[in-house]
Amino acid sequence: MSADNKGGPLSRRSFLKKSFLLAAASTGILSCKEMPTLRGRTFTGGIVGANIKAGHMLLERKILPSGAAEKTGIVIVGGGIAGLSAARELKKNRFEDFVMLELEGAVGGNSISGANTVSAYPWGAHYIPLPGEDAVFVRELFEEFGIIEGYDRKGLPIYNEFYLCADPQERLFIHGRWQEGLVPQLGIPEKDRRQYDEFFGAMKKFRNSKGRDGRRAFSIPLELSSKDNRFIKYDTITMSRFMSDNGWNSEYLNWYVDYCCRDDYGCTMRNTSAWAGIHYFASRYGRASNADPSAVLTWPEGNGWLVNKIRAGIKDLIRCNACVVNIENTGDNVAVDYYDLKSKTITRIIAKAVIYAAPRFTAYKAIADFRSGLPSYSDKLSYAPWMIANITLKANLDGKGAPLAWDNVNYKSDGLGYIVANHQNITLHRDKTVITYYHPLTEDNPAEERRKALKTTYEAWAGKIIKNLSLMHQGIESAIEKIDVWVWGHAMVRPLPGLIWGEARREVLRPHGKIFFAHSDMSGISIFEEAQYRGITASKRALKEIKA
Secondary structure: OOOOOOOOOOOOOOOOOOOOEEOOHHHOOOOOOOOOOHHHOOOEEEEEOOOHHHHHHHHHOOOOOOOOEEEEEEEEEOOOHHHHHHHHHHHHOOOOOEEEEOOOOOOOHHHOEEEOOOOEEEOOOOOEEOOOOOOHHHHHHHHHOOOEEEEOOOOOEEEOHHHEOOOOOEEEEEOOEEEEOOOOOOOOOHHHHHHHHHHHHHHHHHHOOEOOOOOEOOOOOHHHOOOOHHHHHHHHOEHHHHHHHOOOOOHHHHHHHHHHHHHHHOOOOOOOEHHHHHHHHHOOOOOOOOOOOOOEEOOOOOOHHHHHHHHHOOHHHEEOOEEEEEEEEEOOEEEEEEEEOOOOEEEEEEEEEEEEOOOHHHHHHHEHHHHHOOOOOOOOOOEEEEEEEEEEEOOOOOOOEOOOOOEEEEOOOOOOEEEEHHHHOOOOEEOOEEEEEEEEOOOOOHHHHHHHHHHOOHHHHHHHHHHHHHHHOOOHHHHEEEEEEEEEEEEEEOOOOOOOOOHHHHHHOOOEOOEEEOOHHHOOOOOHHHHHHHHHHHHHHHHHHHHO
């Protein structure tokens, strides 16, 4: 959810309380009233989200009628960040003979967003750390969209202040009060602090290290990281094992590292590759003329702001509610069949190439060759389920200790806490707030968690959310006006040990005939920069194929 302090145990930026105040505490949020039962709830809401029925149409391979064929240069399957980035790259190269097919009613993937009368809000990815020098594609995008406004005499980027996350940025609820930053500080024994110093010192050393191949040990895009075995050997063990091997047994430090793994990867440190765990802390080295190196860029709608900006340039080439049911290499071309969920008709498109930018597990049913024989890596990619809720309320969320921040986390909670969607909207008085609550479903294996999630009622989700929020804000239910819940069955790929630098991912990178793949699951981690990189590189390969 938040990048937090990847360089050390202190807060990423200085915590200066904003001049604005939230609505008065007269809402009763901090009172000791007994919480109303859900049966007598006064708030509204429901379960929203991905079109599961349409997705299962693909997975079940329902027989559909054939239709008339169209012709185009390239078909992009999937309108997440990878697909959008591929489309933008094609148009940037003055190639507009393409069409994008998106299953949902809107593009964006797990960067999709929503809005109400109070604020826009994210339904998934919601920030981007400052890009480093290897993240060339991200910096180019930021320049085009005015996120980077220029460069100083030292060559450092100057960021638009409205897009840099405002202070206070993070706080942690621990021992009954709020502290600044997410690394536990209140009441922490000296022996634990020594382990903090050792751990963050080791992460700093990794961040500054280079391999024998001259590359940074850990970089973004991940593909530009060193292949030196001194570093990639950590992909063979878990982050939990890495911590244990180094004698870092502090419950506070281990909670924080586990939180970071759940936050970025949707799995605990017992499941996360140690290489991926270290990468979280050691791969961010972006700098700015007007911001701390560990600052992040965010918007009320999260990364949905970027989705909307990219979409605006290609909107006439997007077809939503399009369920791709068959893709087949046919010699010089590729045949793509999709079912229009609105018109209930099927259309065949004959293309010169396909950029498959949907999650790879969907390709096992969509691509004809994969249906007759699964690729060798099919059982190596595992996807994490998440539950995300957007909650509209009228409340004072300050609490005892550090003031309300953008990112607010409860120590040892099974949820990740919440962000304040309208944190960036500076105002002297805020009557209402939208908070986005994040909860990776990591208690059981992903398949079992998905099964349980599909059976969970709205009332059960709302009760779980209120229970978690009440630990931080007693009596919060009386201030809630609406809770909407979105369950992501396959939110992100999980970087399990052996995936990132193993044979399976090398296979994942290869095209299949004239089908070029583009998705963050090709990197083994699901972040904006990786999805963008995969989309752009796939579009370059597809264009090269067509020109050849």
